[in-house]
Amino acid sequence: MELIVLALLRAGDYVLIAVGFALVFGSLRILNLMHGSFVMLGAYGAHFFIAALARGHAEGTPPSITASGVLLAALATSLMGWAFFKALQVTGRTGPREVLGIAVAGNLFIAQILQYLYGTEGLNVTPILRGSRMLWGVSVSANDLLIPPTALAAVLGLWLWLGFTRSGRALRAVADDSQAAKLAGISADRALAGAVGIAALLAGLAGGLTAPNQTLSPGMWVHPLLVSFAVVVFGGRGSTWGAVGSAAFLGIAEVVTSWYWSEAASQYVALLVIVAGLVIAPKGLAGGTLHDVR
Amino acid sequence: MMFGKTMANARLRGVLPVAGAIAVAVLLPIGWGYSTYALDLATVALIYAMFTVSWDLFCGATGELSFGHTFFVGTAAYATALLESRLGCPPVAAVLSGALVGGLAGTLVGVLTLRHSGAVFTLVTMALQLSFHRTLFLWSNVFGGGEGVFIGTSWVNGAFQRYAVVAILSIASLGVAVLVRETSFGRRLRASGGDVRIGLACGVRVPLVRTAGATLSGLIAGLGGSALAMQSMVANPELASDTTSGLIFLLAMVGGFGSLIGPWLAAVIYLTVVHEGLVSLGSAQPMVAFGLLFLAIWAMPEGVTGVFSRWARRWKWAT
Numbered sequence: 171m172e173l174i175v176l177a178l179l180r181a182g183d184y185v186l187i188a189v190g191f192a193l194v195f196g197s198l199r200i201l202n203l204m205h206g207s208f209v210m211l212g213a214y215g216a217h218f219f220i221a222a223l224a225r226g227h228a229e230g231t232p233p234s235i236t237a238s239g240v241l242l243a244a245l246a247t248s249l250m251g252w253a254f255f256k257a258l259q260v261t262g263r264t265g266p267r268e269v270l271g272i273a274v275a276g277n278l279f280i281a282q283i284l285q286y287l288y289g290t291e292g293l294n295v296t297p298i299l300r301g302s303r304m305l306w307g308v309s310v311s312a313n314d315l316l317i318p319p320t321a322l323a324a325v326l327g328l329w330l331w332l333g334f335t336r337s338g339r340a341l342r343a344v345a346d347d348s349q350a351a352k353l354a355g356i357s358a359d360r361a362l363a364g365a366v367g368i369a370a371l372l373a374g375l376a377g378g379l380t381a382p383n384q385t386l387s388p389g390m391w392v393h394p395l396l397v398s399f400a401v402v403v404f405g406g407r408g409s410t411w412g413a414v415g416s417a418a419f420l421g422i423a424e425v426v427t428s429w430y431w432s433e434a435a436s437q438y439v440a441l442l443v444i445v446a447g448l449v450i451a452p453k454g455l456a457g458g459t460l461h462d463v464r
Numbered sequence: 465m466m467f468g469k470t471m472a473n474a475r476l477r478g479v480l481p482v483a484g485a486i487a488v489a490v491l492l493p494i495g496w497g498y499s500t501y502a503l504d505l506a507t508v509a510l511i512y513a514m515f516t517v518s519w520d521l522f523c524g525a526t527g528e529l530s531f532g533h534t535f536f537v538g539t540a541a542y543a544t545a546l547l548e549s550r551l552g553c554p555p556v557a558a559v560l561s562g563a564l565v566g567g568l569a570g571t572l573v574g575v576l577t578l579r580h581s582g583a584v585f586t587l588v589t590m591a592l593q594l595s596f597h598r599t600l601f602l603w604s605n606v607f608g609g610g611e612g613v614f615i616g617t618s619w620v621n622g623a624f625q626r627y628a629v630v631a632i633l634s635i636a637s638l639g640v641a642v643l644v645r646e647t648s649f650g651r652r653l654r655a656s657g658g659d660v661r662i663g664l665a666c667g668v669r670v671p672l673v674r675t676a677g678a679t680l681s682g683l684i685a686g687l688g689g690s691a692l693a694m695q696s697m698v699a700n701p702e703l704a705s706d707t708t709s710g711l712i713f714l715l716a717m718v719g720g721f722g723s724l725i726g727p728w729l730a731a732v733i734y735l736t737v738v739h740e741g742l743v744s745l746g747s748a749q750p751m752v753a754f755g756l757l758f759l760a761i762w763a764m765p766e767g768v769t770g771v772f773s774r775w776a777r778r779w780k781w782a783t
Contacts, residue, residue: 266582267721271713283755445591
């Protein structure tokens with residue numbers, strides 16, 4: 171039972187992280203290497219905003235303050251992601267190699283800024299909900315219980331947005347055929363920058379919600395990026411549901427590995443999925459192709 | 465007549481960078497009066513130049529962006545340190561074996577990424593580097609964890625002698641890279657980075673050529689990694705870290721993707737001038753240094769040599 175609960179929580183976390191990455195990948199056909207930094211910014215942002223908002227309170231920060239801190243951090247991350255991509259568009263740096271180079275430089279620069287501001291020592295973030303609750307007879311931290319519903323809401327929201335709103339349909343049109351979309355009067359640039367903003371919002375939310383479970387460090391952008399990439403490799407190329415399925419699978423696989431083997435071994439699961447996935451099935455298990463991806 | 469001129473140009477293109485590199489390497493420590501500090505600094509800078517030039521040898525030709533170059537550097541450095549300290553291997557033999565291990569790591573990357581290019585290549589190289597970096601901490605009884613593996617005896621005695629050996633190796637690496645670029649192998653390597661189907665149709669054995677290119681790149685990077693471990697007498701996780709990987713990547717890009725001499729010079733100038741010049745900033749130094757690299761890459765995605773050659777073309781056009 172404990173295994174199932176842990177797997178569920180991990181899967182929710184990974185869905186939240188990876189679904190935005192898959193969205194950007196599906197629409198822009200680029201692997202957004204800044205995605206891990208968005209998660210990191212969400213976590214550090216949560217620390218910053220909670221500390222700023224809680225200044226007036228002497229003892230114990232109420233959930234309303236921590237929750238708004240996490241939300242503000244996610245919004246700020248989203249704004250940063252949108253502004254970053256907009257700046258790339260304005261300066262005409264949208265070629266595949268240019269984006270890749272600037273993103274790698276950006277990751278390292280952000281990591282160094284955070285290291286300068288907060289040091290390499292681990293930082294702790296106050297959880298939104300304190301204490302632990304029982305879920306099917308298993309004691310789980312209350313804050314973690316927020317993750318699966320948030321992930322579910324994010325996926326549903328994304329699905330509804332892509333399917334039923336004007337801007338969501340515009341993004342799908344751009345993803346299908348940007349030339350035709352432009353002829354139909356859709357601003358491709360605006361749609362794509364919007365997609366990056368939404369991906370950054372979800373990544374920031376994931377960072378803020380999972381921040382209490384870990385100590386923050388400037389190198390923490392790497393793991394979410396690898397998780398997102400493994401998810402895309404494993405099957406979520408193009409479809410939101412594919413990404414959800416493979417993110418859940420990856421989370422479960424990691425928990426099972428650490429349960430039956432060791433915590434150390436579970437750290438290799440995402441890496442193994444990436445390398446094995448690309449070597450054995452370069453076209454992806456769920457079809458789709460990385461051929462035209464740069 | 466035309467043909468002769470082109471041949472002369474090609475020869476000049478090969479000789480000029482190497483001659484320039486020799487001049488830079490000799491002049492480098494003069495500013496500090498050939499003190500031990502200056503010699504050590506110049507040695508490290510010349511080793512980093514080996515990293516960037518080997519990065520550019522493969523990536524510049526094929527158009528890929530590797531984010532895992534410290535996979536070669538790190539495996540070679542640890543192999544050297546382990547061979548020397550645990551198995552009592554003679555230091556010079558340990559360095560050469562380390563370089564071979566780096567070459568094998570290159571072969572592995574070549575084989576694993578045969579069918580992948582672009583961002584997928586970048587992420588696979590990153591995944592390999594991270595796997596190795598993580599292994600260093602997980603198997604800390606073998607790899608010494610955060611401390612690393614210490615080396616007992618150096619391969620070359622004396623700061624000046626080490627500097628001289630490394631300068632020769634670094635210039636030779638640049639020479640090999642330039643030579644490779646001008647040979648038919650270099651042309652086939654470039655072809656393998658273009659349209660694979662056309663390359664295959666023209667008789668280029670793309671998988672073989674790519675793997676050979678990655679192996680050569682790993683060999684040179686490995687030699688540099690082993691030399692760096694010997695220089696600091698320790699192989700530590702920093703040599704295999706993603707920050708070092710990113711630094712190699714950024715220096716090569718800022719120097720000028722595919723130009724070989726650009727990345728070589730960028731590493732030398734960055735470590736001696738920029739890095740040293742910013743030391744007074746204290747803990748803000750890495751942030752400012754990476755900030756400068758970030759701005760540089762945004763402003764000049766084609767690198768310094770790319771900007772220069774654009775100016776040169778425009779000037780030629782105008783006159």
